[in-house]
Amino acid sequence: MRVAIAGAGAVGRAIARELIENGHDVLLIDRSVTAVKPERVPEASWLLADSCELSSLEEAGLDSCDVVIAATGDDKANLVTSLLAKTEFGVPRTVGRVNHPDNEWLFTEAWGVDVNVSTPRIMSALVEEAVTVGDLVRLFTFRKGNANLVEMTLPDDSPYVGKAAGLVPLPENCQLVTILRDGQVYPPNEEQPLESGDELLFVVAEDSEDELQNLLAPRAVGR
Template identity: 55%
Template sequence: MRIVVVGAGSVGRSITRELLSNEHSLLVIDKYAREERVKAIPDATWLLADACEVATLEEAQLEHADVVVCATGDDKVNLVVSLLAKTEFGVPRTVARVNNPRNEWMFDEGWGVDVAVSTPRLMTALVEEAVSVGDLVRLFEFQQGKATMVELTLPLDSPYCGSSVADLALPPECVLVGIIRDQLPMAPVPEESLQALDELLFLATRDAERTLAAKLTGRRRDEVQTVLSDRNF
């Protein structure tokens, strides 16, 4: 794929190196990239210019990009470039970094963002995932499909401890996609027996989340709703 990364800070450079290792074609746009940064990633093509200028994006031939990754430390820049990439150049997929969680509401299709990645939100979710047993933790939300990835650590008193995956009566619009046990990932095969403290990963809609958590924990649905709202997701 041809991928354009906007922003050559630590995040942008890390993304670029990772994508290069997967044999993608990379163009990095950064107005202030120092010479040592450019030399550190010689396999990427560099354009030292302002990505918010349409002329820069034309020079970058953005219309031929498969993905644009907006990874700067400035939310305004990430939004403007995402919008231009979508509306002016028809880029199929845009990924934008969210620096300030208060700005998350803007990072949607209206601003040309297909996938918004909020580092503070992800870190918060991972911390809560590590310490919460029996609580539903939303790890990720997919912008277009309105689906979420959620995790629930099966409590000791769950009615499903000892049951098989096949016995799970999951609500509609909810799919078990993985089990983490003893820090190792496992496929959720039908005959696998669930154990207390298993970390269960689901794809679900927001409406299905509370029903799912209530079923697995034995709580009332309204109790689960309070837990979720208290987390400010």
């Protein structure tokens, strides 16, 4: 898979290294001379250019890319890059980095963004996930599927502690993905009894989240 990453800062370089380790062909684009240092990620291709300029993206060969990641520290640049990639070059998949939470509402398909990644939202979710028991925590949004990856640490007073996972009447458009317990990952099993402190991961439609919360931890609602 060929991936172009706009923004060769710490975030862009980290993404590039991960993708290269997984066998992908990566191009890093940045308009700053000081940022373009091929020795930092020698396995990647590098281009000194402004990703907001159509001519630069033509030079980068975006029409041959499978994915474009707009990972600069400037939300305006990330939106313009995503929009040009999608509308002018027909890139199948675009990912936009959201730096400021007030701008998150802009990172939609209307601006050419298939998936937005909000650093503030992720950090907030990770904090909540680490300290919250009995509350549904949204970890990730699947924009095209209108669904979210959510987590709940099952509280002591959940009505389903000690009951088999298969007996939980999950809402429509909801799927238990995995159970995390004592540092181990357990695949969903209808006969697997749930325990207090289990971390449950679900993929669930947004309009079913409240129903899932009420089902698993009704006393947590309204806290």
